[in-house]
Amino acid sequence: MDTVEKNLLIGAFGTGLVASGLEGYYDYTVASGTPLRDQFPYMIIHPMIPPVGDWIVCALLPAGLWLMGKYTKKASLVQMAKGGAIYGASELIGQTVYRVVRESQPAAARYSPMARGYSVIR
């Protein structure tokens, strides 16, 4: 594995870790009976698009890293930003498709009780 691939992986895992911290904390609060619903960054603009937190982590975080890399002229930071952007863009697009499908279905059509927590904020 070369340096570019390593940096891409670090960026993708870094973005994934920040996202998991956000999601994990929300899920913990919901499961322990004190949900953070409608609080920053767990608000939702529209049920068909991901919550604000996902936009911050999956779009703003890689963008900030990319700008920082460009400003400091560090190629490694730019590569990490690209890794994060690949994870983030895939997550936002996939989740948007899922949410559009979900919102187009009647609530009674849902079978699984496992849809819970952060990924079902609406």
Next chain:
Amino acid sequence: MNLPIKINPVEKKLLLGGLVTSLAYWGNRAMREYYPQYPAELKGQLEPHLPPNGDIISCVAPPLGLYAVKKFTKSEKAADLAFGATLYGFPQVLRKTIATAAWVEGEKAKPAARIATPMAQARYTTSVPQTTRVAVTPTVGKYRLTA
């Protein structure tokens, strides 16, 4: 098409690989929730702190499949797609594992609901009611208690 950010062909393939895994993951989620014949084995979990088996498979299978294609065909395109799939699939498994573990720990931290204890029930003892005589003086059309 002119994009504001330059994306070279390799990065396009990486993004495409990530999208393939993402659509596999979220497609699996939608199937689990809305398809009644979704297999129970994929709904199950190996361990309560791990995400459902279907989620893990949908994140890990695309990169592994694409790496297998690369092995057989020696294609650079498949290699890039496989690496792009890895960039989404493995961080997503990590994310869902942390979220599931947080959910389980949150349920443990939830205060227990109040239930009636044996002590509370013991405050009320059963006893045989004493029969008492009550003299009733009949009046016209009515009874009147005198005791």
